[in-house]
Amino acid sequence: MVKRRAKNIDDCALERIVGVLDGWAAKLSWDLFVDEIENRLGVRYTRQALDKHARIKMAYQSTKQRLSKAPGPEKQKKLSSQELGPIMERLERLAAENARLKVENEHILEQFVTWAYNAYLKGLTKEYLNTPLPLVDRELTKNALGKKYGAQE
Structure with missing residues (x-):
């Protein structure tokens, strides 16, 4: 069987690939990432093809950084229902903010296309x-403003 070249990464694929990283919670490596993209999109891209796209590269690095700061499973503690309330409120607020920012980003992209x-x-x-x-x-x-308004040097 002859291996065929994967289709080019278009805007839709780019959005889905970055979305995979947004929800990533386990150990992250390029091999694991490539495998997950193949599972979700049905297309196998190489690490080099993914790394060529600035948005994917930034999202990958950001996810790596986020995961390195997250406490491991042994460090996580059980939360009481009292502690969960404010956390859930914050989560809902962040989800709403995320949705708003996506809409704002769409408007900015539309403006950019017009320009x-x-x-x-x-x-x-x-x-x-x-x-x-x-x-x-x-x-x-x-200096120019100072002279205009009579300020001394």
């Missing part, structure tokens, strides 16, 4: 749009 299209119509290149902002000389600004 990109309008820039394309005006003939602006990606290089031009990615030109860094000029540095701000704060001392010059303070």
Whole structure:
């Protein structure tokens, strides 16, 4: 049997792959991650293909960091029902915040697409749009404002 190349990672696959990392609670390695993606998406990507995408790479590193800070099963204690109430409230609040941020992110992405299209119509290149902002000389600004309003140096 000939191995076929996996399909390219599109936005939908990218979202699902990052979602896998959001819910990851066990030991994390690239091999385990690749296997889990294959189980969920039915496509086997290589570590290199996944690592090439900045969003996946950042999510992977963030998950690794989160897991390294989490207490192990031997350090976890049993929570009483009194302690669970505030934790559940916080969880619900964070879930609501997460949903709100997703909506806000969608609006920002829509705005970006609009700007990109309008820039394309005006003939602006990606290089031009990615030109860094000029540095701000704060001392010059303070001196100019001081003289304008009669402040002494």
